[in-house]
Amino acid sequence: MCLVRGLVLDFGGVLTDSGSEELLIAVERARREDIRTAILSNADGRWAPPREWGHLFDAVVTSGASGVAKPDAEIYLLTASELGLEPGDCVFVDDLPVNVRGAAAAGMVGVHHTSVETTLQELEILLAIPLRG
Structure with missing residues (x-):
């Protein structure tokens, strides 16, 4: 049984990485398994993910809108x-170690996050569901 019930992804450096299409497919598969999903970004309050991603994420939290930025604990708690x-029910993926x-x-x-492949490998273990092919 999966103890992690939330998947939180950074935008810049993770969802913009080469091969990020595979991550979006993984998000879709996670959602089918009742995993809640979010984007957490230090973007300004005007930023929004592409419209075609609207069905993929339950929440989008940005520093500009919340007034707090990674790596401050408050933004993870808010997400x-x-x-x-609860925070312990979530896994967070970021390319910057300080944010992790x-x-x-x-x-x-x-x-x-250092590559799409290694991130997907780790997420499959943590979520206990297949996310690739």
Whole structure:
């Protein structure tokens, strides 16, 4: 049984990485397994994900809109709350180690994104569901 029920992804550096289409497919598969999903970005308040992603994410939290930025614990707590989950129920993926450490300090499981393939491997273990092919 999967203990992680929330998947939180950074935008810049993760969802903009080469091969990010595979991550979006993984998000879709996670949602089919009742995993709640969010984007957490230090973008300004005017930023929004592409419209075609609207069905993929339950929440979008930005620093500009919330007034707090990664790696401050408050933004991770806010994101978990937006998903209706406790921080310990969420895994956070970011390309910057400082942000991964911030998420872990707030109680989330942190995954340091270095490539789409390794991130998907880690997420399959943490979510206990197949996310690739």
